[in-house]
Amino acid sequence: MSGEGREGGRGGPPGTLGTVRNAVMLLDLLSQGPAHQQLTDLAERSDLSLPTAHRLLRSLAVAGLVEQDPVSQRYSLGQDLVRLSERYLARLSVLRGIAPYLVELRRSLGETVLAALLTGGWIVYVDRLEGGQDGGIYREPGRIEPALETAAGRLLVARGGKRAWVEAAQNGSPLAAAELAGLAEAPHLTLTRPPDRWEVAAPVVSPAGAAPAAIAISGSRERNDEDWVRERVVPSLLRAAEAVSRGLADG
Amino acid sequence: MSGEGREGGRGGPPGTLGTVRNAVMLLDLLSQGPAHQQLTDLAERSDLSLPTAHRLLRSLAVAGLVEQDPVSQRYSLGQDLVRLSERYLARLSVLRGIAPYLVELRRSLGETVLAALLTGGWIVYVDRLEGGQDGGIYREPGRIEPALETAAGRLLVARGGKRAWVEAAQNGSPLAAAELAGLAEAPHLTLTRPPDRWEVAAPVVSPAGAAPAAIAISGSRERNDEDWVRERVVPSLLRAAEAVSRGLADG
DNA sequence: AATAGCATTCCATTTAATGCAAGTCAATCC
DNA sequence: GGATTGACTTGCATTAAATGGAATGCTATT
Numbered sequence: 001m002s003g004e005g006r007e008g009g010r011g012g013p014p015g016t017l018g019t020v021r022n023a024v025m026l027l028d029l030l031s032q033g034p035a036h037q038q039l040t041d042l043a044e045r046s047d048l049s050l051p052t053a054h055r056l057l058r059s060l061a062v063a064g065l066v067e068q069d070p071v072s073q074r075y076s077l078g079q080d081l082v083r084l085s086e087r088y089l090a091r092l093s094v095l096r097g098i099a100p101y102l103v104e105l106r107r108s109l110g111e112t113v114l115a116a117l118l119t120g121g122w123i124v125y126v127d128r129l130e131g132g133q134d135g136g137i138y139r140e141p142g143r144i145e146p147a148l149e150t151a152a153g154r155l156l157v158a159r160g161g162k163r164a165w166v167e168a169a170q171n172g173s174p175l176a177a178a179e180l181a182g183l184a185e186a187p188h189l190t191l192t193r194p195p196d197r198w199e200v201a202a203p204v205v206s207p208a209g210a211a212p213a214a215i216a217i218s219g220s221r222e223r224n225d226e227d228w229v230r231e232r233v234v235p236s237l238l239r240a241a242e243a244v245s246r247g248l249a250d251g
Numbered sequence: 252m253s254g255e256g257r258e259g260g261r262g263g264p265p266g267t268l269g270t271v272r273n274a275v276m277l278l279d280l281l282s283q284g285p286a287h288q289q290l291t292d293l294a295e296r297s298d299l300s301l302p303t304a305h306r307l308l309r310s311l312a313v314a315g316l317v318e319q320d321p322v323s324q325r326y327s328l329g330q331d332l333v334r335l336s337e338r339y340l341a342r343l344s345v346l347r348g349i350a351p352y353l354v355e356l357r358r359s360l361g362e363t364v365l366a367a368l369l370t371g372g373w374i375v376y377v378d379r380l381e382g383g384q385d386g387g388i389y390r391e392p393g394r395i396e397p398a399l400e401t402a403a404g405r406l407l408v409a410r411g412g413k414r415a416w417v418e419a420a421q422n423g424s425p426l427a428a429a430e431l432a433g434l435a436e437a438p439h440l441t442l443t444r445p446p447d448r449w450e451v452a453a454p455v456v457s458p459a460g461a462a463p464a465a466i467a468i469s470g471s472r473e474r475n476d477e478d479w480v481r482e483r484v485v486p487s488l489l490r491a492a493e494a495v496s497r498g499l500a501d502g
Numbered sequence: 503a504a505t506a507g508c509a510t511t512c513c514a515t516t517t518a519a520t521g522c523a524a525g526t527c528a529a530t531c532c
Numbered sequence: 533g534g535a536t537t538g539a540c541t542t543g544c545a546t547t548a549a550a551t552g553g554a555a556t557g558c559t560a561t562t
Contacts, residue, residue, distance in 0.1 A: 020310035085336030
């Protein structure tokens with residue numbers, strides 16, 4: 001049994017089921033590395049026997065959370081994950097709270113504005129209003145990025161506790177702990193992104209002090225320089241983030 | 252044991268694991284109904300005992316696919332679903348194939364253009380370029396909708412086989428089988444949506460004849476009437492969908 | 503203080519998950 | 533064309549874990 005494997009001691013946290021843990025571990029492995037992966041590789045990386053990995057993946061495939069390519073027989077994440085994710089996001093009240101401010105920020109600044117969530121060491125920009133005169137594709141550039149490579153991600157990781165720190169550190173370039181600790185109270189952060197973009201983010205903070213989401217604004221340095229960002233973007237972003245935070249407090 | 256429950260005969264499909272099936276069933280139940288649900292209700296709806304439902308949900312919660320509200324103790328879908336979904340979408344080649352055509356259609360028509368996927372009886376608009384002069388929030392109106400209430404959904408369900416039909420019929424108002432059968436070869440479909448919007452969709456068809464995605468265009472009838480849609484939108488949309496389909500064939 | 507409702511844990515039993523071994527299949531090599 | 537290899541799938545016996553009844557814990561309400 002794999003229960004005495006990676007987690008040390010028998011099994012995982014008390015009151016949980018090893019089979020579910022194994023199944024989710026395979027989902028996580030599929031989300032890392034190439035899109036399509038061989039059974040033998042997944043079994044090896046998960047420290048499960050071949051038949052066990054096979055049955056777990058078959059079960060997930062029947063449920064739609066995994067897909068098996070009929071030609072190559074390799075496994076990949078499945079499309080039903082999209083439906084579950086969207087059903088989750090459709091009911092996330094913080095995103096409804098953020099939405100009108102995204103419109104307002106986009107109108108007043110003309111730059112790209114986004115709502116960001118932190119999950120498993122990644123930042124996902126789940127809402128986006130493109131700047132400029134043409135609406136751009138919101139999936140490019142990356143809608144999901146390693147958290148610590150983004151301003152929004154650093155702010156949310158800094159406020160997210162130990163687990164968030166560990167997951168973020170394992171996903172891409174880690175940041176010095178002192179630098180992250182310094183961000184735990186920062187109301188906003190500006191980063192420059194290659195080749196010539198800036199990103200400013202501010203967390204939305206709940207009454208309990210947690211940060212469920214961040215608002216970010218991004219633009220080209222060629223178009224608007226740092227002074228403009230500091231004088232125009234930062235104050236507007238802070239007002240919006242504070243207003244959303246107050247909205248969370250009121251109910 | 253619940254193995255002899257809803258699935259008839261013992262357990263589910265051969266070579267699959269009941270525990271994984273039960274866990275995914277709870278995820279599906281959480282994606283239906285209210286965002287936050289009581290343990291007792293979930294146990295009843297899933298025909299599992301209270302302790303079993305409890306352990307399954309605890310396992311999913313530890314894994315991040317479910318969350319338990321510390322105050323109300325109710326369960327909801329969890330944020331790690333967003334990361335898994337985005338990692339899936341980030342590698343979906345059909346979306347990369349569609350993306351340039353979305354830009355082109357948006358530029359030439361000035362209307363909202365979208366890329367749609369079908370999953371579990373729902374249509375999810377995973378890419379969107381907003382029409383009009385302001386970029387709008389791409390999450391509103393609904394980014395996920397019952398499949399048969401949308402043009403894109405009807406086209407993809409019609410081409411998706413029996414399972415797609417059944418799942419769609421269970422999710423919102425069913426459509427006459429004859430009407431759906433008639434759409435199996437339709438190159439495009441126009442629907443009017445309350446209160447005054449139109450939506451035109453065309454499927455992207457793979458060499459094997461499957462339809463992994465659809466391109467949709469949506470606008471206001473006040474702004475552009477049916478004649479304009481038929482004369483300007485439909486031909487452009489068909490050309491784009493055919494070009495993407497040819498791109499799938501070429502590799 | 504008593505009650506109700508809901509969640510969580512203990513424990514014995516039963517069932518299913520597990521992994522070894524064997525089987526299957528397709529691609530490659532000689 | 534046959535043998536070999538690599539990868540996936542299935543049969544079966546064993547073992548561990550999943551299961552559910554009963555009990556416990558906790559909070560809100562009366």
